[in-house]
């Protein structure tokens with residue numbers, strides 16, 4: 001089942017003042033709902049600047065201050081709220097975590113980024129999330145009254161198998177809060193979304209922080225929604241050669 005609904009991606013301006021980030025997010029969720037949005041998506045690291053040196057300073061328990069604001073915003077506005085991500089502290093470890101709230105304000109999903117962003121492009125960008133963060137270990141799918149949704153965070157979008165598994169589980173929308181940069185953004189951000197949408201014949205939505213040229217990590221921006229809605233005309237789902245290949249999850253059957 002897939003019902004028509006309006007989805008909003010919020011390209012949030014993220015500063016170093018957490019309280020400002022939270023109130024700005026809250027105001028924009030309200031604005032999006034006022035325009036008829038039923039599912040609203042915030043960017044990766046929406047409450048804190050993005051960078052390994054910031055994660056421990058901004059980290060919170062879940063539930064905590066930021067997720068409380070998200071819960072209230074979802075309830076006040078009667079929307080499904082994909083709360084971007086925040087640095088989460090749990091048991092002495094830090095995670096890059098997305099929480100999703102239903103229109104009643106209840107948390108319905110917690111996705112910890114499963115692929116940590118560790119890259120080194122000499123002269124361009126070196127980023128090692130694993131220096132401070134731990135990876136999550138679960139696939140993350142939630143149901144809405146409109147369709148089933150699969151969630152990943154930023155670098156998770158590069159892994160085609162995850163998107164394939166989500167689509168096999170019946171997701172018709174994949175959502176990736178992300179914060180690509182000025183090196184990989186122009187080359188891969190749009191291409192990856194189109195690839196995930198095209199391969200799986202699903203909608204793909206991404207929300208990035210707004211670009212801030214003065215930040216230590218300059219986000220590419222370009223929050224986007226992509227659609228490859230050609231399931232009837234190009235029926236690759238039924239044409240798959242399941243007798244020749246398979247994508248399986250180590251968690252299959254357990255979730």
Ligand SMILES: O=C(O)CCC(=O)C(=O)O
Nearest residue numbers: 117154155179180181184
């Ligand atoms: O994959 C990329 O190029 C960027 C990923 C990223 O910025 C992230 O995972 O936060």
